Structures are given as structure tokens and as C-alpha cells.
Amino acid sequence: xxxxxxxxxxxxxxxxxxxxxxxxxxxxxxxxxxxxxxxxxxxxxxxxxxxxxxxxxxxxxxxxxxxxxxxxxxxxxxxxxxxxxxxxxxxxxxxxxxxxxxxxxxxxxxxxxxxxxxxxxxxxxxxxxxxxxxxxxxxxxxxxxxxxxxxxxxxxxxxxxxxxxxxxxxxxxxxxxxxxxxxxxxx
Amino acid sequence: xxxxxxxxxxxxxxxxxxxxxxxxxxxxxxxxxxxxxxxxxxxxxxxxxxxxxxxxxxxxxxxxxxxxxxxxxxxxxxxxxxxxxxxxxxxxxxxxxxxxxxxxxxxxxxxxxxxxxxxxxxxxxxxxxxxxxxxxxxxxxxxxxxxxxxxxxxxxxxxxxxxxxxxxxxxxxxxxxxxxxxxxxxxxxxxxxxxxxxxxx
Numbered sequence: 001x002x003x004x005x006x007x008x009x010x011x012x013x014x015x016x017x018x019x020x021x022x023x024x025x026x027x028x029x030x031x032x033x034x035x036x037x038x039x040x041x042x043x044x045x046x047x048x049x050x051x052x053x054x055x056x057x058x059x060x061x062x063x064x065x066x067x068x069x070x071x072x073x074x075x076x077x078x079x080x081x082x083x084x085x086x087x088x089x090x091x092x093x094x095x096x097x098x099x100x101x102x103x104x105x106x107x108x109x110x111x112x113x114x115x116x117x118x119x120x121x122x123x124x125x126x127x128x129x130x131x132x133x134x135x136x137x138x139x140x141x142x143x144x145x146x147x148x149x150x151x152x153x154x155x156x157x158x159x160x161x162x163x164x165x166x167x168x169x170x171x172x173x174x175x176x177x178x179x180x181x182x183x184x185x186x187x
Numbered sequence: 188x189x190x191x192x193x194x195x196x197x198x199x200x201x202x203x204x205x206x207x208x209x210x211x212x213x214x215x216x217x218x219x220x221x222x223x224x225x226x227x228x229x230x231x232x233x234x235x236x237x238x239x240x241x242x243x244x245x246x247x248x249x250x251x252x253x254x255x256x257x258x259x260x261x262x263x264x265x266x267x268x269x270x271x272x273x274x275x276x277x278x279x280x281x282x283x284x285x286x287x288x289x290x291x292x293x294x295x296x297x298x299x300x301x302x303x304x305x306x307x308x309x310x311x312x313x314x315x316x317x318x319x320x321x322x323x324x325x326x327x328x329x330x331x332x333x334x335x336x337x338x339x340x341x342x343x344x345x346x347x348x349x350x351x352x353x354x355x356x357x358x359x360x361x362x363x364x365x366x367x368x369x370x371x372x373x374x375x376x377x378x379x380x381x382x383x384x385x386x387x388x
Contacts, residue, residue: 040284042364042371049238049370115277119239126240132277 005072009176017065024058053121059104078171092157099151110140219256219263222383229381236372244276265303265315289362296322321358343385350378
């Protein structure tokens with residue numbers, strides 16, 4: 001499979017970034033909900049430290065992804081889409097990109113405001129983005145939570161659309177983001 | 188010598204009168220100054236690694252007794268008593284955890300102490316050598332510091348600052364799950380910057 005995208009199919013790098021981020025988001029939701037239920041203690045500290053490290057990883061991958069998108073063709077939306085579906089697809093994809101940045105950044109700022117600096121797996125300590133402040137912390141905590149629920153809603157739309165294309169419309173919209181399903185490249 | 192020879196030839200009454208004056212003059216030269224802490228302008232901070240990142244905290248109350256003269260270190264004293272419960276890391280949950288039984292156990296050990304047995308001159312300033320007690324565990328400690336006197340609006344003040352590194356587990360700060368050092372490091376850097384006011388006589 002080509003590394004680069006073609007007008008009809010996502011290349012291997014785009015696929016790798018897409019699916020890696022999918023897995024990391026599942027890890028993030030799991031870590032966050034596990035930590036949420038715990039009393040303060042070493043276990044919570046450890047889970048949240050990992051949550052922050054994976055979050056920074058997602059932020060870095062999102063940057064790579066956006067750059068890669070600029071350097072590549074973006075496979076076109078199927079011709080069968082109605083104008084409102086076209087708009088909805090663009091909106092959902094745009095929202096996903098925005099959230100891939102906004103989620104980690106709001107989490108990072110939340111940590112800074114609370115006075116728990118962020119480290120990437122203990123290798124690099126990241127600078128504080130905002131000063132220590134309780135009201136700021138609470139504002140970013142709410143932001144982070146609202147964004148998380150928004151991400152959930154947008155992901156549901158995204159997945160529902162992909163499944164509709166695959167099972168109802170029976171086109172290759174989903175397949176072109178899946179590895180090992182490449183039909184002969186149409187050129 | 189002049190004064191001594193004069194004294195010899197002087198009347199006994201004069202010698203008797205002069206001797207206490209000379210003695211007190213000599214004592215004044217080597218006298219240590221008693222200082223009191225300007226708590227509002229002093230800081231006692233600690234830095235530790237948590238989840239790979241350096242986190243900081245401070246103590247709000249730490250009465251200090253300083254009697255100091257660079258010319259008379261033998262008579263100089265340093266005593267610090269830290270109200271551990273006044274710790275502040277900027278996060279109430281973390282502060283409460285730190286005050287808890289497995290870390291500082293403030294209910295049982297409300298204070299930490301440092302008491303200097305001697306103060307010596309070192310290249311970078313001075314060093315107080317003595318005993319540090321945290322969470323009921325006493326260990327030898329060396330506290331290097333600088334000491335600078337100044338006159339501010341006619342008042343004699345002094346600035347004392349220093350930094351030392353301790354291992355929290357040496358003092359039992361970290362029982363149970365907190366004995367692990369992968370998320371919360373063993374090494375803690377303690378730094379202080381004190382503003383001291385000289386006692387007026």
C-alpha cells in the first residue's frame with residue numbers, strides 16, 4: 001500500500017495515524033474513567049500521569065496528521081452525498097480535528113492551573129501553559145469534560161456514517177481507511 | 188597596651204571602674220545578634236518529582252530562632268520548627284493527602300525540627316550541622332546557607348538563604364503505597380530564603 005494518499009484511498013501513513021489515535025482515545029477514556037472512581041492515592045496519580053502522557057502523544061500525532069493532510073491529496077467524499085450530507089461530513093471531520101487539539105490542550109491547561117505539571121512519560125517535563133489558579137482549573141476541568149462528551153457525540157456520528165456507507169450504501173468509504181482491503185487502485 | 192599600662196599605674200578604684208567597661212566592649216565585638224523571622228517575607232519551599240514532573244510546595248509557618256555572628260560562629264545558633272500542617276502545594280486534595288497518616292502524619296507529628304549543633308564556615312558561606320527531625324525520625328543534616336546583613340530604613344536586617352536535598356523515605360515520609368518512588372520521587376529539594384530582623388536592645 002502506498003504511504004501517500006490517492007484521490008480514492010487513504011495511504012498507509014494516514015491510516016496508521018487514524019487508527020493509532022482511535023486506539024489512544026479508547027485508552028484515554030478508559031484511564032480517565034478508571035481514575036475518576038478512585039480516591040486520591042498512588043493508583044490515581046499513576047493513571048492520571050499516563051492519561052496526560054497519552055494525551056500529549058495524541059496532540060503530537062494530531063499535529064503530524066494535520067501536516068500530512070496538507071502534503072497529500074485528501075480522498076474525495078463520495079459523489080452520492082446530498083449537499084446537507086456533504087456539509088455534515090465536513091463539519092464532523094472538522095470537529096474531530098478541532099477536538100484532537102482542544103482535548104489535550106484543555107487537559108494540559110487544567111493540569112497547569114492545578115499545579116500538577118505535565119510530563120511525557122517522565123522523559124520530558126512540559127511547561128505550564130497557564131498560571132496556577134483554582135477558578136482557571138475549574139474552568140478548564142469543565143471545558144475538558146464538555147469537550148469529551150462532544151467528542152463522544154461527534155465520534156458516534158462519524159462511526160454511524162462510516163457504517164452506513166459500508167452496510168447500507170455499500171460503497172468503499174470505510175474500506176478505503178482500512179488496511180488490507182485495497183482493491184486494485186483505481187486511477 | 189597603652190590602656191593596660193595605664194591601668195597598672197592607675198588607682199585601684201580606676202582599675203575597678205575600667206575593667207567591666209573593657210570586658211563589655213570585648214563582648215560586644217563578638218556578640219551574636221539575635222534575629223526574629225519576618226514570616227511574611229520569608230519562604231520555605233520543597234520541590235519533588237511527581238509523575239515525572241517537578242512539583243513545588245511551601246510551608247506557611249516555620250518559626251526560626253537565629254543568633255548569628257560571622258565573627259563568632261561558636262556562639263551562633265539556629266533552630267527551625269516547621270508547622271508541617273501549614274504545607275501548601277496549591278491543591279487542597281494533594282495537601283490533605285500529604286498531611287495524611289502515610290505521608291507527613293501531621294496529627295501525630297505536627298512539627299518538623301532542625302537544630303544546629305554547630306555552624307561552620309564553608310567556601311560558599313556557612314553550614315549548619317545538626318539534627319533534622321521529620322515525622323518523628325531524627326537524622327544528621329547539613330544545611331548550607333548564605334548570610335547577608337543589611338540596613339533598611341535604619342533597621343538592621345539579615346537575609347539567609349540555602350538549599351539542601353533530603354530523601355523523604357529516610358524520614359518515613361511515605362508509608363504503604365507511598366514507599367514506591369516511581370511516581371513520587373524519593374529526593375526532595377528544600378530551599379529557604381529568610382528575611383530576619385535584628386532584635387533591638
